[in-house]
Amino acid sequence: MIGNDTSPMPTAETARSIDWLYRAYAAALNDEAFERWPEFFVDDALYLVTTRENVAQNYPLGLIRCEDNAMRRDRVSAIRDTAMYVARPMRRSFANIVVTRTDGNVVDARADFIVLETFSREPTRLFVAGVSEDRIVMEPGGALFAERRCIIDSDVIPTSLIYPL
Amino acid sequence: MILSKEHELKWPEAGVTRLPGWLYSDPSIFAREQEHIFQGRSWAYLCLEEEIPAVGDYVVSRIGTVPVIAVRNADGIAALVNRCAHRGATICRQASGSAREFVCPYHQWAYGLDGALKRVPFQRGYNGQGGMPESFHPSAHGLQRLHVETRHGVAFASFADDMEPLEEYLGDAMLAYFDRVFDGRQLAILGHMHQRIPGNWKLMFENIKDPYHASLLHVFLVTFGLFRLDQESTVEMDPTGRHAALTSRKGEQTVNEATSAMRSFRADFKLQGQKLLDPVREFPGNATVVMQTIWPNLIVQQQSNTLAVRQIVPLDAGSFDLRWTFFGYADDDEAMRDRRLRQANLMGPAGFVSVDDSEVMLLCQQGLEIDAERDCVAEMGGDGVDDALHMVTETAIRAFYRYYREVMAL
Numbered sequence: 001m002i003g004n005d006t007s008p009m010p011t012a013e014t015a016r017s018i019d020w021l022y023r024a025y026a027a028a029l030n031d032e033a034f035e036r037w038p039e040f041f042v043d044d045a046l047y048l049v050t051t052r053e054n055v056a057q058n059y060p061l062g063l064i065r066c067e068d069n070a071m072r073r074d075r076v077s078a079i080r081d082t083a084m085y086v087a088r089p090m091r092r093s094f095a096n097i098v099v100t101r102t103d104g105n106v107v108d109a110r111a112d113f114i115v116l117e118t119f120s121r122e123p124t125r126l127f128v129a130g131v132s133e134d135r136i137v138m139e140p141g142g143a144l145f146a147e148r149r150c151i152i153d154s155d156v157i158p159t160s161l162i163y164p165l
Numbered sequence: 166m167i168l169s170k171e172h173e174l175k176w177p178e179a180g181v182t183r184l185p186g187w188l189y190s191d192p193s194i195f196a197r198e199q200e201h202i203f204q205g206r207s208w209a210y211l212c213l214e215e216e217i218p219a220v221g222d223y224v225v226s227r228i229g230t231v232p233v234i235a236v237r238n239a240d241g242i243a244a245l246v247n248r249c250a251h252r253g254a255t256i257c258r259q260a261s262g263s264a265r266e267f268v269c270p271y272h273q274w275a276y277g278l279d280g281a282l283k284r285v286p287f288q289r290g291y292n293g294q295g296g297m298p299e300s301f302h303p304s305a306h307g308l309q310r311l312h313v314e315t316r317h318g319v320a321f322a323s324f325a326d327d328m329e330p331l332e333e334y335l336g337d338a339m340l341a342y343f344d345r346v347f348d349g350r351q352l353a354i355l356g357h358m359h360q361r362i363p364g365n366w367k368l369m370f371e372n373i374k375d376p377y378h379a380s381l382l383h384v385f386l387v388t389f390g391l392f393r394l395d396q397e398s399t400v401e402m403d404p405t406g407r408h409a410a411l412t413s414r415k416g417e418q419t420v421n422e423a424t425s426a427m428r429s430f431r432a433d434f435k436l437q438g439q440k441l442l443d444p445v446r447e448f449p450g451n452a453t454v455v456m457q458t459i460w461p462n463l464i465v466q467q468q469s470n471t472l473a474v475r476q477i478v479p480l481d482a483g484s485f486d487l488r489w490t491f492f493g494y495a496d497d498d499e500a501m502r503d504r505r506l507r508q509a510n511l512m513g514p515a516g517f518v519s520v521d522d523s524e525v526m527l528l529c530q531q532g533l534e535i536d537a538e539r540d541c542v543a544e545m546g547g548d549g550v551d552d553a554l555h556m557v558t559e560t561a562i563r564a565f566y567r568y569y570r571e572v573m574a575l
Contacts, residue, residue: 049515053260054356061356061491063515065506071438074517082384082434084521086528155260156486157360160523161515 010099010107017143018109018136022094025145029164030091034076037164038069041145042137047072048148049165052130053155063161075164085162090127091116092165105138106146113150115165117158128152128165172538176575181563182544187537189365189530194573195482201572202461203229203479208314208321208334210463210476211235211244213490215318215352216261221278224261227478227486228322228462233311234267235320238278244322245280246309256308267308280308317347319474335459336403342410342457345448346467351495355505358489358513364526365533366479367569369487372522373458374565376400376411376556377545382525384429385517389442390416391468392454394556395423399452401552406564407460412452413556415444415469441507444469458561460568468518470501471508483530487523489513 010018021040028036041047048062066072094111101108110133117127135147150165174194177183187194203209209228212235216224223236225247232247234257249256249269256267256276266283267276275284282303290296311322314331321331332340362369372378379386380394387393396416402409424430436442444453447470457465464475472493478486489512493505511518533541543566546558550567553560569575 050356051359053359057261057356059354059356060502060506061358061509062506063358063513065510066438067440067507068438070436071441071510073437074441077434077437078385078517078520082388082431083517084382084384085524155357155359157358157514159360159362159514159527160520162520 008102010102014099014102014107014138017138018097018099018107021136021143021145022097022111026092026094032089032163034079034163037076038072041069041072041148042139044068045145046147046149047145047164049150049152049161051152051155055151063157064164072164079163083162085160086119088117088119088162090163091118091124094132107136107138107143109134109136113165125158127158128154132165174575176570177540180548181550181566181570182542182548183540184543184566185537186533186535186539186541188367189533190482190537192482195479197573198479199229199231201574202569204231204324205572206323206325206328207461208323208328208331209461210459210474211242211313211320211322213318213352213354213474213492214242214315214320215354215492216490217242219263221263221265222261223257223264225257225259226476228311228324229479233322234308235322236264236278240279242313242315242320243279244311244313244320245276246311248309249274250282250306250308251285276308280310282306282308317344317349318352319343319347335408336405338401339403339408339410339457339459342401342412342455343459343465345450345455346465346472352492353495353497353502355491355493355502355509358491358509359486360514360523361480361484361486362523362526363484364530365482366477366485368526368529369464369475369477369485370458370565371562372526373456373464374409374411374561375559376413377559378525380423380427380556381429382521383518384431384434384521385511387424387427387429388418388431388434389436390418391511391518393423393427395421397451398556399552399554400556400558400561402550402561402564405568406550406561407568408458409561409564410455410457411556411561412455414451415453441510442469443504444508445501445504447501458565460565466512468511469508470504471512472505473509473512483534 025040047066049064050062093114097111099109114129115127116124118124130152132150136143137146211226217237226233226235234245234247251274254271256269273286277283288297313322379392392413396413398413454468462477466473473489473491476488543559543562546560550564
């Protein structure tokens with residue numbers, strides 16, 4: 001992880017905390033431990049999945065919009081219990097994590113993501129790629145997302161978006 | 166796609182209570198649909214006017230498989246096929262933007278915002294040599310231009326030269342439902358969702374014309390009484406059966422004779438984020454949900470306070486794109502705007518309700534492609550095509566296919 005042109009290089013401790021957050025987040029979701037998903041956020045953190053097209057036009061809509069952990073837990077209930085879907089393991093990979101701004105214990109960061117999905121009896125395929133623009137707070141127990149906006153490059157989602165990115 | 170054997174395109178004797186498998190997989194049927202339906206006598210949804218508010222603003226829409234530039238010029242909205250008259254290149258390479266003219270990248274033929282050919286470089290040649298012959302008239306080589314009609318902020322286009330006015334096309338009953346949401350107030354676009362579904366495009370219309378499935382497939386609709394067959398409901402159509410509106414009035418999360426027969430009803434399921442469902446009544450009448458299907462490519466969604474147009478874009482016999490444009494009104498206060506944005510969680514490719522539908526269409530297509538000669542059944546509520554005051558019916562699907570057979574000469 002590096003700082004970008006407008007931001008000083010984060011301290012080694014900050015860098016390690018942020019790196020840990022992305023790694024632990026991806027590992028938990030890739031293992032389908034969705035019950036742990038809200039644990040990576042402060043309670044009232046906004047989680048939004050949208051597209052470059054919407055961002056470019058300043059449209060506020062999200063494909064998923066969770067305004068707090070209660071709404072994140074409802075998403076988990078849907079995956080576990082209420083939604084009808086064809087299960088397909090999804091693998092998230094985060095790269096190019098860059099700190100764009102630091103203000104006390106609050107850090108803004110961005111990271112590219114690539115997500116693969118695998119249907120049973122089918123070869124793995126690319127699901128989506130994009131960038132997340134995140135706000136991270138350094139809490140005594142570790143780093144947590146205070147906001148996470150996943151911006152998908154393509155405006156077209158292959159079939160359905162079942163699991164969080 | 167699997168076409169395991171030769172099959173005859175002959176509709177089953179039983180009529181529209183039986184739907185043959187080849188409807189969903191045969192490439193010749195798909196080609197005929199483009200000609201007879203999307204490029205035939207229909208008013209196809211083009212865009213919302215609010216997407217292109219200023220002169221020069223454009224979006225590239227799609228009617229059937231044909232890309233169409235919807236552009237605002239001094240006279241209103243023009244619909245221009247995105248294909249240079251010279252060598253056929255795609256003219257407009259961006260999905261949306263603002264332009265003073267459209268210039269083909271290949272030989273820089275330039276078209277005005279009305280589609281007229283304005284400039285052909287070296288039309289008179291160079292140094293007295295070459296160029297176009299005198300007989301070449303630029304006025305005869307504009308972009309192909311479709312007819313356009315708008316109503317209350319929604320633009321429709323047609324390839325046909327002999328279309329009746331849009332209002333007549335919709336008919337009185339469907340026009341009233343259309344005007345219920347598009348009541349003349351200025352719209353405010355909230356954003357788009359867009360998904361590619363590996364299913365035939367007609368499955369999308371069948372889904373929204375089928376109130377029977379909603380009480381069984383959708384835990385969310387059933388549990389929270391958003392659309393359930395023990396509620397006051399209607400299925401209405403225009404006289405041709407090509408358009409329909411399904412309406413319902415919100416019910417409660419209570420165990421009764423109906424809900425106890427629904428495996429998807431969960432008496433004890435509670436949302437933790439209560440803000441998702443705090444609907445506010447904003448339209449006249451008792452209905453809290455109206456889902457309208459407008460031939461040949463439009464769904465108008467009003468579920469609680471989430472409003473959207475869904476444009477159906479067929480890609481081939483086995484797949485289509487569904488493009489959602491969510492909107493509110495320019496005079497919405499912040500609370501209403503936020504409510505609409507939260508309720509959008511119900512819809513789209515990640516929607517608590519809509520995921521069930523996109524996934525089930527995937528499953529339908531897989532099954533339908535097994536055998537083009539095997540028929541499906543659409544007999545709930547009998548074999549009629551009349552309006553209904555309940556949800557235990559597939560009447561709107563039958564009415565759709567009765568009209569479809571006429572148009573397709575099947």
